[in-house]
Amino acid sequence: MTGSPLLEVKNLEVRYEPKRARSMTAVQDVSFDIAPGEFVGLIGESGSGKTTLATALLRLLEKPGRISAGSITFDGTDITHLDQDELRDLRWRDLSTVFQSSMNSLNPVIRIEPQFRDAIEAHSDLRGEAVSERVRELFDMVFIDHRFITSFPHELSGGMKQRVNLALALALDPKLVLLDEPTTGLDVVVQHSILENVRKLQEEKGFAVLFISHDIGTVLDLSDRILVMYAGRIVESQPAGELLREPMHPYTKGLLGSYGDPRAETVRITYIPGRPPDLSLEHQGCAFAARCPEKIERCLTDYPELLPRSAGDVACHVAQQSGGTRHFDGPEFVKSADDSERAREREVVLTVDNVTKVFEKRRGLKVERTEAVTDASFVLHKGGVTALVGQSGSGKSTLARMITGIDSPTEGRIVFHGPDGDQQVSSFRGRALRDYRSHVQMVFQDPYSALNPTKRIGQILERPLVNFHGLKGEERRRRVEELLETVALTPSDRFVNRYAYELSGGQRQRVVIARALAVLPEVIVADEPISSLDVSIRAEILELLNDLVQTHDVGILYITHDLLSARMLADDVIVLNEGRVVEQGPALQVIRDPQDDYTRTLLDAVPNPF
């Protein structure tokens, strides 16, 4: 680092002071610098305050949030308290941004070009044709066809919109671009190519970047230096290489521990138990102490300052003394290759036989046919896990809907080998379909939407017991408790009368799993059950699902876009691309020796910090 920093943040504090709720310090005592041309990553999970920090840096905080202490100096100017008129000159020309929600950051009723034009004309002398020329140049930089320059935002796909946003951010050759989760919600393959585009442009143009993400894998790939944020504070700052080799803060170790090499014979991934503290409450000592396996007496009483150590800074008493281990010493989920061998011997519980699904959509007189699934065949074993891997639109959810009897196949058949003999799933109607669901259950992607907000946990778990097993009174109560204990929500009486919103994402997903287990099903279809959870707790749910397979003898169809988690949980992997099965086989074999190009693309997209 030479010369003065481009961005200098000192002891920044942001408070939310709503009238009707407790106020809270979302960002606390944050200090860091960014040098000109530097690519800095900022990692934090939901609730860590990273987006609040970004909003504060852009000076876009709105009531009830405000900067309550500290300073932000950009390019030599203290912008902490500049008024909006003074800020206006500096905006976009020097400091631009790409927001997380690409879907919504372009004005829906105005064509793309004028949205470039207003920014360019507000900050430069370019006018008329010169602006159009610049816009074409920018579109070339992000590889988008010029014909989309005059489109409306809704005519672009999500990935294209985000590229356009990137081009827009670069319109005036800014000195710093703030990227706030720029690819969240996009397909892994699309994410990958956009981020490569970002890195290449950054090298060419030499602007500095603050890249904010919850996903340590992508950040590590791109950044020169990384900041780790937890509970509103920066807990560690190191150059990317050093952070990877020698993480100092236990939280960083925990985050890194959530990744593993899917190709290894035995994969271990760790998870961080518990959840971040409530920032609206006063607390003493290190905010991470409650979840920390390395904590010492002092962590509970004194907050550790962010102090230099080895190549960076860390806020941890233990790290400052000894450095500890590289490995996160917390709970761990281990999967080795031979576990899977046993499962494949078991009997088949469900057969998918040459299934094709065509959706017909009427548009006026024309009928549009979309083939969502083409000629798919596979089996599910009792007590085994089969992973269905593919991007969104690959047909994996359509297959799930057919297996659970929501849709029926256009061609081919799905046969359930249940206690009443072989039955074709598409033949189930009404009563029979209901009964089928006592054998086949589902775990949903978003535990926030899968639990009725007006019901208590106990009421939710009771319903399948009443409907399918006719349980009453004491017996039913005991079974509910048992279920909660099975998914490790103990002591169960603390959870029975809670509403879903009182639980964390991980706890909710446990309730969803408990509900699926209530009827003792033969098959559980788990549709992306971990993708909406924080990275650091994903392994916890995978471990729970893995346990259930062992103890309850249930067959799981695990639907995911992520080959690492497929490897952790599944015995067999089926790769779907555009409705076709392109590859299938034992998990380790598919991952180590992929035969299909598409599988290789998916593998490349797995963030692998190692």
Next chain:
Amino acid sequence: MSTTPNDFMAEGEPDQSRSVEGLAVEQVGSATTPDRWWQVIWSSKKARVGLVILGIYVLMAVFAPLIAPHDPLDGSFTPLQQPSGEHWLGTNTNGRDIASQLIFGSRVSLLVGLFGGALATAIALVVGLVSGYTEGTIVDDVLSFVTNVALVIPALPLIITLVAYSDTRGVWLIVGIIAITSWAGAARGKRAQIITLRNRDFVTSAKFSGESGARIIFSEIMPNMNSLVVAGFVGAATGAVGAEAGLAVLGLGDTRSVSWGTMLYQADAQGAIQQGLLTWIFAPGLALALLITAMSFINFGVDLLSNPHLRED
């Protein structure tokens, strides 16, 4: 992730007493229960004022015979008296006591508001629920079309036309006609909400729990629509109060009872302005305005439910 403080809620205080081995289980969050809908409404100062005023009106209507100094239909007083101790607001051209008419008039407005609003809400709820739950089927197509037609037909001209055919215009006829002409907007809103709710995973998971269709609608979906139903009711009741007054002003009110609208009708028809009987005109208008103010204030509280953006006011 948004910048709203909600991201930081729902987390409990870290339990300091647990050892490393005990880390595997998280604890349940502390008291971060979101407010129930009535708490949200009550939290708005405007809504509180509105509820208090409405309460006073209700008391006035219920205890009208005790409060009013005279029989509102007793025409035996000297006409055209100015306000006095005996006749607080004076007497009208028919020799009736204006204050007593005003007090008894609250009964009609409140009855029409309560029952007209409730009936319209009930119709809206049934149509909205059925239409939303059967989205994409012919049942929904028909109901949606009927709703949209009902929405574009101007209410008052239709109400007037319907009422005009009837010789006896009791309160219940007016309630009924107001209800069947004013449910459409709310029905459309409820249809839209049920469609969003219906596609939520908890509805699918209720099916997986073996729930019946009726139970899914009434036990899973309905409780999530409370705020919309309350808002719809307040809006419909306000509309009904106004519509009743409008009908009465045109001479289409209930001829056998006193309402603020009929007072205004008679005041206008019998030249109250020219005769200097200002209380006859001002009092019923202001009484109506205050009632509707109270209901609009309550609606401010109700708006907070459906539109959290407004909560920071």
Next chain:
Amino acid sequence: MRYFLRKLGFFVGTLWAVVTLNFLIPRIQPGDPAELMVRRLQGKDSQLDAAQVRAMRSMLGTPDGSLWSQYWDYLGDLLHGNFGVSYTYYPFKVSEVIGQAIWWTVGLVVVTQIISFAIGMVLGAYAAWRRNTKLDATITIGSTFVGTLQPFWIALVLVYVFGYSLGWFPTSGGYSASTPGWNAAFIEEVISYSTLPALTLLIVTPIGWILGMRNTMIMNLGEDYIRLAKAKGLSDRTVALRYAARNALLPSVTGFALALGGVLGGTILVETVFDYPGLGRLMGEAVQNKDYPLLQTLMLLTTTGVLVANLIADLLYGVLDPRARRAEG
């Protein structure tokens, strides 16, 4: 294109439904409204001709003939503008009576509604942009309060203040001495007579627009594209107008036609108070006199007017919101 066809289709469908409803209302009434009308008209003039009786019956129903054939007769009469004779204005036909009155109302409503809409959009957007300031509070609370006043009551108060006490404007009728036509004296009278009815509508009708615009605008201000526009360093004016208000305007455009239905209701009452010679007063008279042919026609006419306005608003929306044109059915 599909969007426009769909909207046109909806217009035709609704028009049919309204015409049919208008056919059914008198026919589901107890008794025989047509017979009643004929007898009362014969009381006025024993020479009532057969064609007029027939027109009356096709409008209001007849005991003989199937409902189906009545329906065809009714549709045929509508197409020929044959709505029967008015009881109130006998021997004039309903079409003639309405032809006289319609321009008064159209003029009043069109002028006041354009002004109201403009006032509403500007004040609403401004209040939202200056949210939580004194000005916002004044606009919001003021509008809410005025919004609770009933239009006919405001009309009565205006009559008292400007007509009776101050004597600035006439309070009743549409013109007095001069002959109707395009002459200065007449136009001056019309303006003078229309002032108070127009003022009443101008007090009442912007309220909904102000509050509605403020709400949608506030919601829009929370959107990412507004944050991005601010981050782009655009002027407040551009952010407020091109980004926030431009989007917030859209729901109001679709709401315009629906609100027009409410405005017509208010206009009926206001015209009655001012004895203004438009459709509203006619409707009041039709009700008083149980002049069913006139009443039914007025109902059909106002509804059709709202439908046409709705169609125009929908088409305009399609032009203003590029997403609408693409939205599938």
